[in-house]
Amino acid sequence: MADQPDQKSRSSAGLLPAGLSDLMPEDASREAAAIASILSSFTALGYQRVKPPLVEFEETLLADGPGAALAGNSFRVMDPQSGQMMAIRADMTAQIARIASTRLKHQPRPLRLAYSGDVLRVQPDPLNPERQLTQVGAEMIGAHETGHDAELAVAALAALQDAGVTRLTIDLGAPRLLDAILDAGDDLRQAVSAKDQMLVKRYGGDDAALLQELLDMPMTAADQIDAKITALMGKMPKDAASMLGELSEMARLIRGAMPDVMVTIDPLESRGFDYHHGVGFAIFSPGIRGELGRGGRYRTRLEDAMGEDSTGVTLYLERILRALKPAEGQTSLYIPHDAGLDVLVAMMRQGEACRFGSADAKDPKAEAQALGCSHILIDGQKAPI
Amino acid sequence: MTEVSMDDIQALQSSENMVLALPKGRILKAIRPILKSAGLEPEEGFFDENDRRLRFTTEAEGVDVIRVRSFDVATFIAFGAAHMGVAGSDVLMEFDHPEIYAPVDLGVGACRMVVASSIEAAEQDDPRSWSHVRVATKYPNVTKQYFAARGVQAECIKLNGAMELAPGLGLCRRIVDLVETGSTLKANGLVEVEEIAQVSSRFVVNRAAWKTRPDQIGGFVEKIRDAVHGG
Structure with a gap:
């Protein structure tokens, strides 16, 4: 009984569960504008919109490929109708892959798809408290060339720029490169992940020097990177060398298309890549913690022959909003109640952002000011306040 | 552009x-x-x-x-x-x-992160029979993982200093802490049982x-x- 008053005061104050929040008017409209802008860039670049549902049967959502990576971080609910367990999506890539391999199976490859939507996670990531995240993404299903990876990365960068994120860095890595070089134990894996020079030396055996050179790649001057990569490729097993070659080719393609984006190569980077193989990339903006988005090559299904090589990118709206400048002071027009609903609609159709006055407003001008309007309609004429 | x-x-x-x-x-x-x-x-x-x-x-x-x-x-x-x-x-x-x-x-x-316990406890104890231990430490995550890896559940009491006092006062029998020379352990009637990591x-x-x-x-x-x- 002791918790009753507590519960009551919590509900009257509107307490939400951890990691969930309300967006207030300014942020909500900035978010909607950013989503619209990014999606319209993706659409204009040939990615068709699809919209999967919020909840799916657990076995279709989490079975294999990108879905399996988040199985432990997904909420489950029981579907009373079918008696089956359903999972609330924790990421949308698996859903897009499912659509591509079933209902759009007959479409020519590569198949370019775009989406946006909210996802729900049991645990937030270590940097941000949010458990409900808004994702916007693009996927290219049936993509197997470095050119495809580059095309997709460029699409994401261009979309971010057009949404207003001006300072971008893209970091390229090959999450499976370490495995292609040697059969690494957990100690070495951790050492490489932390870029810990001493531990790499201790656990790296004969490959320690090579691994350290790869780890030092981001510190290499831009004009020497190509030479360095060529030299390193000679010292590596064939698979590993071809991964490194892909990174260098992808960097060249992105630099050619996006001269104002900084491209870095950190070949052994694997942090945050759960299901990717081949190249992976993460997009950063200086001063924003964590990445704005990440993507790379993956296989839609690992365990059966239906799987297709694909490449995709997911952009994280919560972080993108932090990288955007606050909206400039926008104009809005106060329409006195007496002017009538027909005038309100007419002004809206002329492209004005309108605020309609209340019937009992004694002083329309005062109400316009209280609403923060920049203009007021007087006798059919727009006048500044 | x-x-x-x-x-x-x-x-x-x-x-x-x-x-x-x-x-x-x-x-x-x-x-x-x-x-x-x-x-x-x-x-x-x-x-x-x-x-x-x-x-x-x-x-x-x-x-x-x-x-x-x-x-x-x-x-x-x-x-x-x-x-x-x-x-x-x-x-x-x-x-x-x-x-x-x-x-x-x-x-x-340079120092080492170790498990230490009171001298009497160390003499009587058989680590092979553990399923649960109570440990005072500044490092609950490391401690839990370390013991979990050998199938032992560690109940951690988070302290921010003076860990060495805990066993003597009956708070717990073991601590996980940093040691440099071991003299603080010795002065408080504790012995090192296992090393977790070099630091x-x-x-x-x-x-x-x-x-x-x-x-x-x-x-x-x-x-x-x-x-x-x-x-």
Whole structure:
């Protein structure tokens, strides 16, 4: 009984569960504008919109490929109708892959798809408290060339720029490169992940020097990177060398298309890549913690022959909003109640952002000011306040 | 689209001050020569304990320095509030955060993280029969993982200091703590049972800073390495 008053005061104050929040008017409209802008860039670049549902049967959502990576971080609910367990999506890539391999199976490859939507996670990531995240993404299903990876990365960068994120860095890595070089134990894996020079030396055996050179790649001057990569490729097993070659080719393609984006190569980077193989990339903006988005090559299904090589990118709206400048002071027009609903609609159709006055407003001008309007309609004429 | 060179981008991204986070306490003295030869020496007031400021300048242009508790270094770095710092590998193990890189072992602050227990307990105890232990420690995550790996559930009592008191006062029979020479353990009637890890101080870097300012951060990493290996 002791918790009753507590519960009551919590509900009257509107307490939400951890990691969930309300967006207030300014942020909500900035978010909607950013989503619209990014999606319209993706659409204009040939990615068709699809919209999967919020909840799916657990076995279709989490079975294999990108879905399996988040199985432990997904909420489950029981579907009373079918008696089956359903999972609330924790990421949308698996859903897009499912659509591509079933209902759009007959479409020519590569198949370019775009989406946006909210996802729900049991645990937030270590940097941000949010458990409900808004994702916007693009996927290219049936993509197997470095050119495809580059095309997709460029699409994401261009979309971010057009949404207003001006300072971008893209970091390229090959999450499976370490495995292609040697059969690494957990100690070495951790050492490489932390870029810990001493531990790499201790656990790296004969490959320690090579691994350290790869780890030092981001510190290499831009004009020497190509030479360095060529030299390193000679010292590596064939698979590993071809991964490194892909990174260098992808960097060249992105630099050619996006001269104002900084491209870095950190070949052994694997942090945050759960299901990717081949190249992976993460997009950063200086001063924003964590990445704005990440993507790379993956296989839609690992365990059966239906799987297709694909490449995709997911952009994280919560972080993108932090990288955007606050909206400039926008104009809005106060329409006195007496002017009538027909005038309100007419002004809206002329492209004005309108605020309609209340019937009992004694002083329309005062109400316009209280609403923060920049203009007021007087006798059919727009006048500044 | 306007032509912008890589240099312009780097210059723009480098225009904001960077923050170096250093731990309070005895480690400072040991790392001072390394910072000095890497061109990152803090201004004099930083080392003056009576100076009440928390943020200071360094000899490197555009690099400020803060002094915080050692666990807080990891927090500042993880969240990108500081770009570079010095943290013990004990703190990094406990924090285990994907946003922190630890590229250089500074070779200072060497000690060991160990399990210790009272002398009587150590004599009677058979570790093979454990299913549950109660441990006083500053490192609950490391402790839980360490014991879990051998199938033992560790109930951790989080203490921030004077761990050695806990067994004698009946709080628990074991502690996980750092030891340098072992004299504090001995003075409190404890013995080392097992070693969990060798500990030393690392130069650490925030992940996003490493990606967005590779030239600057890389330059400092290289200088720190040279300073450690040269000295």
